[in-house]
Amino acid sequence: MRGIVINVQKGLYRVRNAGTQEEVDCTLRGKLFKQSRTTKTLVVVGDYVEFQPVVGGRGVITSVEKRKSKLVRKGAGSKGVHLEQIIAANIDQAILVFAVKDPEYNKNLIERYIVSAKHGGIEPIICFNKIDLIEKLEILEDIEEYQALGYKTLLTSTVTAEGIEELKALLKGKTSVFTGSSGVGKSSLVNVIFEEEKAKTSSVSTSHYKGRHTTTSSQVYELPFGGKIIDVPGMREFGVIDDGSGIANAFQDIVELSKKCRFRDCKHIDEPGCAVKEAVESGILEERRYKNYIKLRGR
Ligand SMILES: Nc1nc2c(ncn2[C@@H]2O[C@H](COP(=O)(O)OP(=O)(O)OP(=O)(O)O)[C@@H](O)[C@H]2O)c(=O)[nH]1
Ligand SMILES: [Mg+2]
Ligand SMILES: [Zn+2]
Incomplete structure (x- = not known):
C-alpha cells in the first residue's frame, strides 16, 4: 500500500493511506530501521512510502519513494x-x-x-x-x-x-x-x-x-x-546548507551587479573596480544585504 508520512515522532511514522485515507502508525522494516540509525532523516514528513499492515493495527514501512524536493x-x-x-x-x-x-x-x-x-x-x-x-x-x-x-x-x-x-x-x-x-x-x-x-x-x-x-x-x-x-516546529536557529545555487538564486541582484565588476573572479571584498561595492557605496545596494550575502557565501 502507498501512503504519505504525515507525522514523525519517536520512531513512529504516521502514514495516511493514499487510497482509503486511513491513518496507520508504522515502524521501519529491518533494513530501513538499520539505515535510519545512521541516516536520521531517512523518512520525513511529506515522504511517500510503501507500507504493509502488521498485527495490532500497525504498519511497517518497506520503502521510501524518491523525493521531488x-x-x-x-x-x-x-x-x-x-x-x-x-x-x-x-x-x-x-x-x-x-x-x-x-x-x-x-x-x-x-x-x-x-x-x-x-x-x-x-x-x-x-x-x-x-x-x-x-x-x-x-x-x-x-x-x-x-x-x-x-x-x-x-x-x-x-x-x-x-x-x-x-x-x-x-x-x-x-x-x-x-x-x-x-x-x-x-x-x-x-x-x-x-x-x-x-x-x-x-x-x-x-x-x-x-x-x-x-x-x-x-x-x-x-x-x-x-x-x-x-x-513545522519553530526553529531557534536556522542554519543554511547550500552549495552556492541557493545563494546565487536568492541574491540575483548581486549576481547581476557583479557582471560589471572589472575582474571576472571578483570576490567583491576589496578588489578595484568592484561594481558590487560601488553599489553599496552609492546606496543602490543595502549594506546589510551585502554583508549578509558575504557571510552566507562564507568567503
Ligand atoms: N496579534 C496577533 N497574534 C497572533 C497572530 N497569529 C498568532 N498570534 C499569536 O502568537 C502566538 C504564537 O502563535 P503560534 O501559532 O503558536 O506560533 P507558532 O509559529 O506555531 O510557534 P511554534 O509552534 O512554537 O513554532 C499565539 O499567542 C497566537 O495567538 C496574529 O495574526 N496577530
Ligand atoms: Mg506551532
Ligand atoms: Zn566585485
Missing part, C-alpha cells in the same frame, strides 16, 4: 559536525512566516530562509503575520523591496483574518510547508485556514520568544479545497 537546514551533528536536516519532502512551496511584531522579523533571517528554499528548488512566499499589531505603513518599504526582488508577499492576521483568503488561494492544490521562528503564528494560521483548532498554539507574550516551542513535531494537514499544509 526537500527543504533542508543545518542540523547539529555530533562533535560539531553539521548534518543536513531534512525538514520536509515533496513540497511545492514554502510559506516563510514572519511576525511584524512579537517577535519582530529581521531581514537577515528572511534571506537565510529564502536561500534554503531556493536551494531545495522550492518557491518561497513571504508571509508577514500579526499585521494587526502595527500600522501597515511601517513595513511598506520592506514589502516593496521583496516584491521588487520577485517574491510573492502576504500580509496576514489570524486575529482579523486579513490576508487569509489570499493565502488560501495560494495554498490551493499545492503542498506548502509553513516555516519560521517559534511564536510567529504558523499553527495559528493553520487553525484559521481550517476554521477549527487543528493545531496547538500558545501565547508568547508571557515569556521570552526564544526557546518557546509549541509545535513539537511536523504535521501534514489535508486541505478541504485541495492541497496540503505542513506545519
Whole structure:
C-alpha cells in the first residue's frame, strides 16, 4: 500500500493511506530501521512510502519513494559536525512566516530562509503575520523591496483574518510547508485556514520568544479545497546548507551587479573596480544585504 508520512515522532511514522485515507502508525522494516540509525532523516514528513499492515493495527514501512524536493537546514551533528536536516519532502512551496511584531522579523533571517528554499528548488512566499499589531505603513518599504526582488508577499492576521483568503488561494492544490521562528503564528494560521483548532498554539507574550516551542513535531494537514499544509516546529536557529545555487538564486541582484565588476573572479571584498561595492557605496545596494550575502557565501 502507498501512503504519505504525515507525522514523525519517536520512531513512529504516521502514514495516511493514499487510497482509503486511513491513518496507520508504522515502524521501519529491518533494513530501513538499520539505515535510519545512521541516516536520521531517512523518512520525513511529506515522504511517500510503501507500507504493509502488521498485527495490532500497525504498519511497517518497506520503502521510501524518491523525493521531488526537500527543504533542508543545518542540523547539529555530533562533535560539531553539521548534518543536513531534512525538514520536509515533496513540497511545492514554502510559506516563510514572519511576525511584524512579537517577535519582530529581521531581514537577515528572511534571506537565510529564502536561500534554503531556493536551494531545495522550492518557491518561497513571504508571509508577514500579526499585521494587526502595527500600522501597515511601517513595513511598506520592506514589502516593496521583496516584491521588487520577485517574491510573492502576504500580509496576514489570524486575529482579523486579513490576508487569509489570499493565502488560501495560494495554498490551493499545492503542498506548502509553513516555516519560521517559534511564536510567529504558523499553527495559528493553520487553525484559521481550517476554521477549527487543528493545531496547538500558545501565547508568547508571557515569556521570552526564544526557546518557546509549541509545535513539537511536523504535521501534514489535508486541505478541504485541495492541497496540503505542513506545519513545522519553530526553529531557534536556522542554519543554511547550500552549495552556492541557493545563494546565487536568492541574491540575483548581486549576481547581476557583479557582471560589471572589472575582474571576472571578483570576490567583491576589496578588489578595484568592484561594481558590487560601488553599489553599496552609492546606496543602490543595502549594506546589510551585502554583508549578509558575504557571510552566507562564507568567503
Ligand atoms: N496579534 C496577533 N497574534 C497572533 C497572530 N497569529 C498568532 N498570534 C499569536 O502568537 C502566538 C504564537 O502563535 P503560534 O501559532 O503558536 O506560533 P507558532 O509559529 O506555531 O510557534 P511554534 O509552534 O512554537 O513554532 C499565539 O499567542 C497566537 O495567538 C496574529 O495574526 N496577530
Ligand atoms: Mg506551532
Ligand atoms: Zn566585485
